[in-house]
Amino acid sequence: MQRTLNVDTSQKQGEEVVIKGWVNARRNMGKIAFVDLRDRSGLVQVVLVPAELDEASNEILKDIRPEFVLEIKGIVNERGEKQKNADLPTGQVEVLAKEVKILSESKTPPFEIDNEERQAKEDLRLQYRYLDLRHNRMRTNLVMRSKMMHFVRNYLNEQGFIEIHTPILSKSTPEGARDYLVPSRVHQGKFFALPQAPQQYKQLLMVAGMERYFQIAPCFRDEDARADRSPGEFYQIDIEMSFVEQNDILDLVEGMFTSMIKEHWPDRTITETPWPRLKYDDVMKEYKTDKPDLRKNKEDSKELAFAWILDWPLFVPQTEEDFFHGAGSKWGPAHNMFTRPKEEDIPLLEKDPGKVKSYQHDLVLNGVEVGGGALRISDSKLQEKVFELIGFDDEKKKQFAHLLEAFQYGVPPHGGIAPGFDRLLSILQGETSIREVIAFPLTSDARDPLMDAPAEVDKAQLDELGLEIKKKK
Numbered sequence: 001m002q003r004t005l006n007v008d009t010s011q012k013q014g015e016e017v018v019i020k021g022w023v024n025a026r027r028n029m030g031k032i033a034f035v036d037l038r039d040r041s042g043l044v045q046v047v048l049v050p051a052e053l054d055e056a057s058n059e060i061l062k063d064i065r066p067e068f069v070l071e072i073k074g075i076v077n078e079r080g081e082k083q084k085n086a087d088l089p090t091g092q093v094e095v096l097a098k099e100v101k102i103l104s105e106s107k108t109p110p111f112e113i114d115n116e117e118r119q120a121k122e123d124l125r126l127q128y129r130y131l132d133l134r135h136n137r138m139r140t141n142l143v144m145r146s147k148m149m150h151f152v153r154n155y156l157n158e159q160g161f162i163e164i165h166t167p168i169l170s171k172s173t174p175e176g177a178r179d180y181l182v183p184s185r186v187h188q189g190k191f192f193a194l195p196q197a198p199q200q201y202k203q204l205l206m207v208a209g210m211e212r213y214f215q216i217a218p219c220f221r222d223e224d225a226r227a228d229r230s231p232g233e234f235y236q237i238d239i240e241m242s243f244v245e246q247n248d249i250l251d252l253v254e255g256m257f258t259s260m261i262k263e264h265w266p267d268r269t270i271t272e273t274p275w276p277r278l279k280y281d282d283v284m285k286e287y288k289t290d291k292p293d294l295r296k297n298k299e300d301s302k303e304l305a306f307a308w309i310l311d312w313p314l315f316v317p318q319t320e321e322d323f324f325h326g327a328g329s330k331w332g333p334a335h336n337m338f339t340r341p342k343e344e345d346i347p348l349l350e351k352d353p354g355k356v357k358s359y360q361h362d363l364v365l366n367g368v369e370v371g372g373g374a375l376r377i378s379d380s381k382l383q384e385k386v387f388e389l390i391g392f393d394d395e396k397k398k399q400f401a402h403l404l405e406a407f408q409y410g411v412p413p414h415g416g417i418a419p420g421f422d423r424l425l426s427i428l429q430g431e432t433s434i435r436e437v438i439a440f441p442l443t444s445d446a447r448d449p450l451m452d453a454p455a456e457v458d459k460a461q462l463d464e465l466g467l468e469i470k471k472k473k
C-alpha cells in the first residue's frame with residue numbers, strides 16, 4: 001500500500017492508511033498506548049489498542065520507545081470531541097493501528113526532541129545535529145532556507161541574471177579577513193585559498209560581457225565567531241551588474257526582498273517603504289553607528305526596518321589590529337579596494353584621501369548589516385592609485401596584474417552587492433544566531449563536533465603534500 005504523509009490523514013477519515021515515521025512521544029493509558037508519529041509533514045496521533053492489533057504487533061508493542069522508526073497500517077478516525085487539538089493540523093483525527101512494524105530501533109537520545117524548545121547546549125546539539133534537526137523549528141528553518149534560495153534564483157533569473165559557479169580552489173581576494181589555505185600536491189609548496197568572496201571573478205565576468213551575474217556563493221573567512229557571523233563558511237547572494245548606476249542595484253535588491261517577504265513571510269511588516277536611503281555622515285551624527293536600528297517598536301519581533309547607507313568614505317584609518325595583508329599604510333578600504341570613488345572627489349585622492357567619498361552601499365536591517373557592495377573602479381590607472389594609497393608595494397600589486405590587464409580589453413562600468421544569505425534568513429526567522437539556519441555549522445570556536453573536524457591527517461598525506469607540522473607550542 002502507498003504511504004500516506006501524516007498531514008494528509010486529516011483528509012482521509014474512515015480510510016485505511018499506511019504511515020511511516022519516528023516516535024515523537026509515547027503515552028500509556030492502562031492497556032492503551034498513544035504514539036505521536038513524526039514525519040516530514042508533521043505529527044499524527046496513533047492509538048494502539050491490543051484487541052485491534054494482530055499478534056506480531058502485540059508482541060512488539062512494549063518495546064516501542066521514542067525515536068523508533070515505525071510503519072503503521074491503520075484506520076483514520078475522527079477524535080473524540082475532548083481529544084481534538086486545534087493547534088495541530090491533524091488534531092481532528094487519529095489513526096487506530098492494525099499492524100505495527102519496527103523499521104529501526106533507537107537508543108535513548110542525548111536530549112529530548114520535542115517540537116518547541118531546545119534546552120541542550122549548542123556543542124551537544126551540533127554533535128548530534130541529525131537529532132537536533134528533527135526539531136520542528138530546525139526543520140522549518142531549513143524549509144524556509146530552501147524557499148528563499150528558490151525565490152532568489154527565480155527572481156534573478158526573470159530579471160535576466162545568470163547563475164555562474166566561480167572556483168572554490170582559488171587565490172582568494174583580499175577582503176580583509178584571513179584566508180583558508182589548501183596545499184597543492186601537484187605544485188608542492190604552493191597553496192590555493194578558499195574564496196572570501198568571488199569578488200574578482202564577478203568583475204572579470206563583467207569584462208567577459210555577462211552583464212548580469214549572480215550566485216548563491218559559499219564564502220570562506222577564517223574569522224573569530226560572533227552571533228551574526230559563523231566562523232568558516234557562509235553564503236552570500238552575490239550579484240554583479242554592468243551598465244548600471246547605484247540606484248539600479250539598490251532598486252533590484254529592494255524589489256527582490258520586498259516581494260520575497262510578501263510571499264514567504266507575509267506576517268512581517270516593513271517599517272518604511274521605499275527603504276530609507278541615508279548618508280553615512282548623517283547616520284553617524286544621529287545614531288553614532290553605521291548600523292542604525294530604525295524599528296519603531298523593538299519589542300515587535302515581526303517588524304523589519306531596512307535602510308541603505310550611502311556616501312561612505314572610500315578609506316578608513318587602518319589600525320594595528322586590522323588584518324589587511326600587512327599593507328603598511330595609514331588607510332585601508334572602507335569596503336574593499338575595488339570601490340569607485342565619487343568622480344568629484346578624485347582630485348582629493350592625493351591631498352586628502354580621508355575626505356574622498358565613494359559609491360559604497362550597505363544594507364542594514366534592524367541594526368544589523370545584511371549586505372554591502374559598491375560601484376567598482378573600471379579604470380586601471382585609478383585602481384593602481386588606490387592600491388598605492390592602501391600601501392601595496394609592487395609585489396602586492398603584481399597579484400592583481402590580471403585584473404588590471406583585463407581592464408585594458410574593454411570593461412563596462414559595473415557594480416554589485418552581496419547580501420548575506422544566512423544572516424538575512426536568521427533575522428527573518430527570528431533566530432538570534434545564524435547557526436540556527438545552517439544545517440551543519442561550525443561551533444563558535446570553529447570546530448565540527450559531529451565529524452570531528454578539523455582533524456589531524458596521517459603522515460603519508462603530509463608527505464605527499466611536502467608538509468611537516470611544527471611542534472605545537
Ligand code: ASP
Pocket residue numbers: 175196197198199236239336372373374416417418
Ligand atoms: N564582495 C563583497 C563582500 O563580500 C560584496 C560586494 O562588494 O559585492 O562584502
